[in-house]
Amino acid sequence: MKKPYSPINLEKISTYSLKDRDNKVNVAEHFAAVPTPNCSFREFYNSLPNLLGAESLRAVVTAIINAHRKQRPVVLAMGGHVIKCGLQPVLKKLIDSGIITAVAMNGSVVIHDYEVSLVGATSEDVGAVLQSGDFGFSRETGQGINAALVEGQKDGVGFGRSVGNAIIRNDHPYRDSSLLATCVENDIPVTVHVAIGTDIVHQHPQADGAVIGALSMQDFRLLASVVADLGDGGVWLNVGSAVLLPEVFLKALSVAQNLGHHVDNFTTANFDMIQHYRPLQNVVKRPTTGQGRGYTVTGHHEINIPLLACAVLDGLSKEQQL
Numbered sequence: 001m002k003k004p005y006s007p008i009n010l011e012k013i014s015t016y017s018l019k020d021r022d023n024k025v026n027v028a029e030h031f032a033a034v035p036t037p038n039c040s041f042r043e044f045y046n047s048l049p050n051l052l053g054a055e056s057l058r059a060v061v062t063a064i065i066n067a068h069r070k071q072r073p074v075v076l077a078m079g080g081h082v083i084k085c086g087l088q089p090v091l092k093k094l095i096d097s098g099i100i101t102a103v104a105m106n107g108s109v110v111i112h113d114y115e116v117s118l119v120g121a122t123s124e125d126v127g128a129v130l131q132s133g134d135f136g137f138s139r140e141t142g143q144g145i146n147a148a149l150v151e152g153q154k155d156g157v158g159f160g161r162s163v164g165n166a167i168i169r170n171d172h173p174y175r176d177s178s179l180l181a182t183c184v185e186n187d188i189p190v191t192v193h194v195a196i197g198t199d200i201v202h203q204h205p206q207a208d209g210a211v212i213g214a215l216s217m218q219d220f221r222l223l224a225s226v227v228a229d230l231g232d233g234g235v236w237l238n239v240g241s242a243v244l245l246p247e248v249f250l251k252a253l254s255v256a257q258n259l260g261h262h263v264d265n266f267t268t269a270n271f272d273m274i275q276h277y278r279p280l281q282n283v284v285k286r287p288t289t290g291q292g293r294g295y296t297v298t299g300h301h302e303i304n305i306p307l308l309a310c311a312v313l314d315g316l317s318k319e320q321q322l
Contacts, residue, residue, distance in 0.1 A: 080108030142204030
């Protein structure tokens with residue numbers, strides 16, 4: 001049996017005044033300021049609307065400044081694309097300024113950083129050389145990094161410091177552009193976390209899986225020690241790593257908690273062009289379920305990371321002027 005319907009009668013609808021409604025956006029608190037010609041960075045930054053991505057960016061900047069003031073860790077976890085965006089000078093400034101206190105990388109970061117330090121260039125055209133069998137077989141990269149790891153194992157240091165030491169020891173022409181060398185020179189933890197078979201240096205005959213695994217394991221344990229110190233004001237920045245470093249971070253945090261460290265009340269942020277599942281779950285959400293705060297900032301690294309750095313440096317400069 002079909003039930004008959006007719007248009008509903010709206011005459012008895014109840015309404016309320018727009019003035020009495022709770023609104024998420026208002027002119028006084030949230031709107032952007034009018035752009036002005038020749039404005040300073042501080043004026044530009046302060047002119048951003050207090051909403052969404054700009055609000056998240058401000059929160060991360062404040063967390064980093066507070067961590068620096070309280071001498072809490074600020075850890076940069078990064079993927080290889082960040083290097084290919086030409087951001088080494090920006091990140092180097094944050095390390096040299098004592099703002100970034102530890103760096104965690106995947107294997108591709110090491111490769112791009114090493115190549116830049118050696119010849120001032122990186123990032124081959126994969127599609128153009130894959131069919132010819134030439135992809136990933138640059139002699140200096142494969143031999144140099146694998147030899148650095150063997151030497152590092154003899155010296156008793158981890159993956160990141162091994163390659164950083166080699167860049168410094170061999171005085172690479174562009175060592176000033178190397179994040180690995182910068183971390184070593186500033187004596188801060190620099191850890192590398194690899195999956196065997198994911199990096200071009202694993203294709204070379206000099207690659208020794210036992211050495212690669214041992215040094216990466218040593219770096220994981222070092223990173224777990226850093227993560228154990230994140231509580232009460234530290235900051236973890238995941239920049240451009242969609243899988244590996246979010247997984248490493250979660251396991252390092254689990255190790256720290258299992259050993260009785262109180263890791264709570266810290267800030268995490270994921271910077272990427274697309275927000276992926278693992279960074280959202282393993283960086284932004286799960287680790288901050290206590291008193292922590294997690295943020296996402298979506299967009300191109302070559303824009304957002306310099307913006308972040310300038311805002312932090314400007315904020316610290318402003319504090320020093322007061």
